[in-house]
Amino acid sequence: MGDQGLTDLPMKIKLPEREAAGRSSFEEILAKRRSIRSYSEKALSESDVARFLWAAQGISSKEGFRTAPSAGALYPLEVHLVAGNVAGIEPGVYRYISEEHSLIEDVSGDLRAKLATAALSQPMIRNAPASLVISAVYPRITSKYMKRGIRYAVMEAGHVAENIYLLATELGIGTCAIGAFEDEEVRKALKLPANEDPLYIMPLGYV
Ligand SMILES: Cc1cc2nc3c(=O)[nH]c(=O)nc-3n(C[C@H](O)[C@H](O)[C@H](O)COP(=O)(O)O)c2cc1C
Numbered sequence: 001m002g003d004q005g006l007t008d009l010p011m012k013i014k015l016p017e018r019e020a021a022g023r024s025s026f027e028e029i030l031a032k033r034r035s036i037r038s039y040s041e042k043a044l045s046e047s048d049v050a051r052f053l054w055a056a057q058g059i060s061s062k063e064g065f066r067t068a069p070s071a072g073a074l075y076p077l078e079v080h081l082v083a084g085n086v087a088g089i090e091p092g093v094y095r096y097i098s099e100e101h102s103l104i105e106d107v108s109g110d111l112r113a114k115l116a117t118a119a120l121s122q123p124m125i126r127n128a129p130a131s132l133v134i135s136a137v138y139p140r141i142t143s144k145y146m147k148r149g150i151r152y153a154v155m156e157a158g159h160v161a162e163n164i165y166l167l168a169t170e171l172g173i174g175t176c177a178i179g180a181f182e183d184e185e186v187r188k189a190l191k192l193p194a195n196e197d198p199l200y201i202m203p204l205g206y207v
Contacts (some may be wrong), residue, residue, distance in 0.1 A: 036176060039127060044130050077160060084130060173204055175202050
């Protein structure tokens with residue numbers, strides 16, 4: 001246990017500087033990642049939207065595992081696209097179906113303003129061409145892990161959000177994790193089922 005030296009100061013190890021330790025392109029992305037809250041008005045491309053959905057909850061193995069880890073591989077999360085200005089996708093709210101890498105429309109029309117109002121009128125949601133909304137269906141995971149399943153689902157949303165942040169940094173797209181909103185208002189706006197709880201809103205737009 002530690003040095004029993006002449007002083008009682010704890011041992012300190014000065015770590016190698018980032019440059020000396022080596023710097024991969026992945027680490028560059030980590031260094032560059034920031035929350036960005038204003039975006040160009042340019043429409044998001046359908047292919048970029050597809051890349052974000054895959055990064056969030058896409059299938060990445062033949063066994064059906066996904067890009068983000070999940071306790072017990074129970075996958076309690078859903079990802080919704082709130083599209084307002086996406087080339088090739090009509091304005092509306094869509095649910096991502098991981099297994100098919102496809103979208104199903106749940107609500108038609110441009111819901112961005114309503115979603116922004118539900119999120120304490122944070123303007124970036126209204127201004128971004130689209131947002132992703134990550135929500136949890138807790139019973140999928142509490143059935144195995146009981147109360148702790150709630151914690152696991154929330155942790156998992158963090159993994160998904162970070163995947164979105166890092167891809168956004170790579171693609172020159174701005175995003176910001178938004179947790180300040182009225183759950184009921186978001187649920188109403190997106191017509192989420194009663195057993196689905198919104199956890200994060202992440203607007204997306206070119207920088
Ligand atoms: C759980 C959580 C909730 C957040 N909610 C909001 C939010 O409602 N509005 C907002 O503008 N930023 C929100 N943020 C983003 C933080 O403000 C941001 O991460 C922080 O200022 C650090 O900046 P950086 O992400 O650029 O490193 C949230 C971040 C986290 C992790």
